[in-house]
Amino acid sequence: MRIKDKVALVTGGGRGIGRAICLRLADEGAKIAVVDILEAEAEQTVAELKAKGSQALAVKTDVTQLDQVRACVQKVTDTWGQIDILVNNAGWDKIEPFIESAPETWDKVIAINLKGPISFCHAVIPQMMKRNAGKIITISSDAGRVGSTGEAVYSGCKAGLIGFSKTLARELARSKINVNVVCPGPTDTPMLKQATSGDKGARIIEAMTRAVPFRRLCQPEEIANAVAFFASPDTDFVTGQVLSVSGGLTMTG
């Protein structure tokens, strides 16, 4: 247990990759704040965590609303005294050609995927700076590194998270706060199932799988392994780094 009694706040912890991250960090000994806009899903993850003997708290929050983000951080801090690990995981996308996309969709994609992590970082960092300690891990995407057809604005947000995190890593190193990024490739989650639910769904999954050198989808637990690595003391001297967990899909230098 390398992060025993640390407090981890995981956005989008109700399902998919976020749920796996919650379970994994709890296995490492952390107390987990499961933050999600879907209350029932967040409560379900909390029930699973408590069944394993972990301390857990569900906080219904819309990451696009700064007042809710601040209230969430306050609630977790009031409950457990501090937040040691912030995992920005909540995300959303609508796959379609950019030219057919509506401005309302751009706003939603930017609000959830880019502004959400910015808001959480702004709300959590001051207390980490006071303690001269903290780990921030943000879930971007291989789409943010190399682009992805049908995901133009989403890819822009995910690329933005990389630049944002590298800058925070530089600014916060003097406060001994580590900021790193994990980029999943296609991962077997409700988001992927929804995005590939139409007639062409099976063909899209097949094409995605073929593009991965390991020839399979990623499992949520494999992303959680990378997050646990960045949350642990093993990476105390690692900051501003971007780790793809995608079976070799991208190998950019």
Ligand SMILES: NC(=O)c1ccc[n+]([C@@H]2O[C@H](COP(=O)([O-])OP(=O)(O)OC[C@H]3O[C@@H](n4cnc5c(N)ncnc54)[C@H](O)[C@@H]3O)[C@@H](O)[C@H]2O)c1
């Ligand atoms: N699944 C993939 O193939 C894949 C690939 C690359 C990156 N990612 C990224 O991984 C992360 C997790 O994705 P996933 O596949 O588990 O998705 P998912 O849809 O299965 O889970 C996302 C979670 O985020 C929550 N969420 C969405 N909008 C929110 C909001 N406004 N406020 C609070 N919570 C909100 C959802 O309720 C859900 O519980 C996302 O950032 C996603 O962009 C996923």
